[in-house]
Amino acid sequence: MSQKAKGTNAERQLIHKFWAQRWAAIRTAGSGSQKYPSPDILAGNNLRKLAIECKVTKDKSKYLPKNEIHALKEFSGLFGAEPWIAVKFNNKDWYFMSIEDLKETENSYLASEQIAKNKGLLFEEVIK
Amino acid sequence: MSQKAKGTNAERQLIHKFWAQRWAAIRTAGSGSQKYPSPDILAGNNLRKLAIECKVTKDKSKYLPKNEIHALKEFSGLFGAEPWIAVKFNNKDWYFMSIEDLKETENSYLASEQIAKNKGLLFEEVIK
Numbered sequence: 001m002s003q004k005a006k007g008t009n010a011e012r013q014l015i016h017k018f019w020a021q022r023w024a025a026i027r028t029a030g031s032g033s034q035k036y037p038s039p040d041i042l043a044g045n046n047l048r049k050l051a052i053e054c055k056v057t058k059d060k061s062k063y064l065p066k067n068e069i070h071a072l073k074e075f076s077g078l079f080g081a082e083p084w085i086a087v088k089f090n091n092k093d094w095y096f097m098s099i100e101d102l103k104e105t106e107n108s109y110l111a112s113e114q115i116a117k118n119k120g121l122l123f124e125e126v127i128k
Numbered sequence: 129m130s131q132k133a134k135g136t137n138a139e140r141q142l143i144h145k146f147w148a149q150r151w152a153a154i155r156t157a158g159s160g161s162q163k164y165p166s167p168d169i170l171a172g173n174n175l176r177k178l179a180i181e182c183k184v185t186k187d188k189s190k191y192l193p194k195n196e197i198h199a200l201k202e203f204s205g206l207f208g209a210e211p212w213i214a215v216k217f218n219n220k221d222w223y224f225m226s227i228e229d230l231k232e233t234e235n236s237y238l239a240s241e242q243i244a245k246n247k248g249l250l251f252e253e254v255i256k
Contacts, residue, residue, distance in 0.1 A: 019164050024207035026166045027157040036147050038154045042170060046208040049177065079152035080174040 003056075010056045010088055011040055017094075017123055018043045037071030042081065049081035050126070052096075056088045061112035069099055069109050084126065089113045095120035131184075138184045138216055139168055145222075145251055146171045165199030170209065177209035178254070180224075184216045189240035197227055197237050212254065217241045223248035 001009070011027055018025035025043035039051035053072050055062045064085065076083035085097045095116035102109035129137070139155055146153035153171035167179035181200050183190050192213065204211035213225045223244035230237035 015164065022206060024203050025164075026170065029155040029157040036143065036153075042154065044177070044207040044209070046206075049172070049208070075152050078150060078174075079172040080177070081172070 007054065007056050011054050014041060014052075014054060014086065014094060014123075018127075021127055023127060037075040039072055039075055039081075039083075041086075042079075044081075049079065050084055051076045051079060051081040052084045052086050054086045054088075055111065058090055060089060060114075061110055062087055062089075063105070063108040063110055064102070065108050069102070073099060085109075085111055087111050087116060087120075089116065094123050096123070096126040097121075135182065135184050139182050142169060142180075142182065142214065142222060142251075146255070149255055151255060165203040167200055167203055167209075167211075169214075170207075172209075177207065178212055179204045179207060179209040180212045180214050182214045182216075183239065186218055188217060188242075189238055190215055190217075191233070191236040191238055192230070193236050197230070201227060213239055215239050215244060215248075217244065222251050224251070224254040225249075 015025045015027060023043050023045050025041055027041055028038045040054040041052040043050045043052065051072060053068060055064065072083045083099055085099065085102065086094050087097065088094050097111055097116060097120045101115055101119040102111050103115065143153045143155060151171050151173050153169055155169055156166045168182040169180040171178045171180065179200060181196060183192065200211045211227055213227065213230065214222050215225065216222050225239055225244060225248045229243055229247040230239050231243065
């Protein structure tokens with residue numbers, strides 16, 4: 001399976017988890033290839049809306065380009081949603097991190113498994 | 129251009145209109161082919177969220193299958209969004225109608241140009 005297909009697959013799994021908890025969730029079309037900022041997933045209930053950038057990696061850390069994070073921030077600010085970065089390291093659980101949790105480097109933001117374990121939230125925690 | 133491509137094109141135009149007014153808007157991936165209900169477009173600002181089912185037709189009326197309308201209602205209720213049906217008749221302006229505006233028939237809901245003109249809102253009105 002290609003990396004892209006794996007990513008899409010993982011996003012679909014996350015969508016299932018939201019619906020199972022009676023949150024409505026959708027994947028956005030052509031996220032990344034559109035001229036407007038858009039998260040990978042939008043999930044919501046009557047109280048909260050989550051804009052989520054999803055990453056899957058075999059490594060212990062994932063670098064996110066700054067423009068991706070800026071787009072997530074911009075979208076979330078306009079739409080009225082909480083920006084979250086969800087990372088699945090090496091087929092383990094999804095960890096949800098806020099932008100402030102990530103480590104800023106010169107050209108990117110770093111989401112490491114270490115950061116995820118120290119500061120991230122599990123799915124069950126983020127929807128609470 | 130296929131009917132499907134025309135529909136996608138029209139949805140993109142609507143997305144542009146939202147962004148031009150500083151609303152964030154996205155098209156959902158695989159709307160219609162997914163197992164969960166999902167609108168064609170989700171648009172939002174800090175105050176409101178709109179779940180929109182889009183239709184383009186050359187005719188003066190458009191029949192929407194009941195399950196589509198029920199799915200729009202279900203999604204909107206869970207996500208916390210206003211359900212809207214946006215119809216573009218014969219390349220004219222988009223008209224936004226609420227579910228209550230449509231005429232219920234045995235198997236579908238009817239959105240006619242007549243209803244649109246009498247009860248529908250134009251884009252500028254719906255975002256007010």
